[in-house]
Amino acid sequence: MTDIFDAIQRTAKRIKKAIDVKDIGYSQQSNSSGETQLQLDIQCDMIIEEEFSQVPSIHTIASEEKENAMLLNEAGKYFIAYDPLDGSSLVDVNLSVGSIFGIYEGEFAADKMVASCYVVFGPRVEMVFAHNKTKLHLLQGDEFEFVKEIRLKEKGNLNAPGGTQQNWAPYHKEMVDGFFKEGYRLRYSGGMVPDLHQILLKGGGLFSYPGTSDKPDGKLRKLFEVFPFAFAYKTAGGEAIDGKVDLMELGCAHIHDTSACFFGSKYEIARVKEVYAANA
Ligand code: F6P
Numbered sequence: 001m002t003d004i005f006d007a008i009q010r011t012a013k014r015i016k017k018a019i020d021v022k023d024i025g026y027s028q029q030s031n032s033s034g035e036t037q038l039q040l041d042i043q044c045d046m047i048i049e050e051e052f053s054q055v056p057s058i059h060t061i062a063s064e065e066k067e068n069a070m071l072l073n074e075a076g077k078y079f080i081a082y083d084p085l086d087g088s089s090l091v092d093v094n095l096s097v098g099s100i101f102g103i104y105e106g107e108f109a110a111d112k113m114v115a116s117c118y119v120v121f122g123p124r125v126e127m128v129f130a131h132n133k134t135k136l137h138l139l140q141g142d143e144f145e146f147v148k149e150i151r152l153k154e155k156g157n158l159n160a161p162g163g164t165q166q167n168w169a170p171y172h173k174e175m176v177d178g179f180f181k182e183g184y185r186l187r188y189s190g191g192m193v194p195d196l197h198q199i200l201l202k203g204g205g206l207f208s209y210p211g212t213s214d215k216p217d218g219k220l221r222k223l224f225e226v227f228p229f230a231f232a233y234k235t236a237g238g239e240a241i242d243g244k245v246d247l248m249e250l251g252c253a254h255i256h257d258t259s260a261c262f263f264g265s266k267y268e269i270a271r272v273k274e275v276y277a278a279n280a
Contacts, residue, residue, distance in 0.1 A: 206264040
């Protein structure tokens with residue numbers, strides 16, 4: 001696992017440099033969700049592929065930017081699913097973005113996840129690695145330094161509601177409004193990595209991306225986005241559900257499958273469960 005952790009650190013330093021270059025254009029290609037890919041997305045994908053190709057313990061990689069999984073080493077045991085630069089269009093408006101990695105053993109399945117990692121590219125570069133604990137690291141000069149273990153409180157005070165409100169179910173809107181009435185504050189940038197990172201570092205709250213009338217299975221991808229954050233939140237003492245079921249108990253039929261998802265501390269997730277049990 002150390003070789004993977006080191007490879008992710010190398011990708012983070014190279015991606016940081018790629019983000020800092022001002023040439024940000026669109027390519028002629030589109031990704032599996034039909035979005036036109038930014039040159040930067042493709043570049044970050046290549047950086048990760050290059051670095052992972054040099055790690056013998058990695059069997060197969062799957063990228064948000066690639067249609068199919070790619071075999072690297074027949075003898076390796078780890079399967080890594082990654083989103084090279086989540087929220088990449090936010091680079092244009094100078095907001096934070098991030099890379100997400102789900103590390104699976106033997107196959108791409110939630111119950112085979114052994115670790116997850118994400119990197120936040122903001123005013124600083126931070127990396128959170130979840131294995132037995134969820135740990136924060138900060139890039140200082142050319143090295144990542146361990147900062148602290150992250151633990152969520154029982155209840156937080158931030159609310160990050162994703163998706164287009166017009167397409168929310170009425171009971172979902174009522175639940176989101178209910179948190180605001182209780183004093184929760186809105187914190188939503190449109191970048192999953194910084195939005196979930198903020199809730200983790202500030203002790204707790206709720207990030208939700210529900211199933212909506214236009215996207216009944218939500219928008220966020222299970223292997224690259226949902227499972228890695230579910231693993232990090234649960235390891236930090238929080239919870240992660242699809243409304244009813246623990247996200248880490250979900251199956252995944254295709255590498256680009258999506259799921260509704262709710263990440264938070266225990267108090268907020270208990271509320272989501274109550275509301276969804278009564279309505280959905
Ligand atoms: O994966 C795509 C993404 O940009 C996430 O980073 C983010 O949480 C989400 O989409 C935002 O979607 P919406 O604009 O629908 O709330």
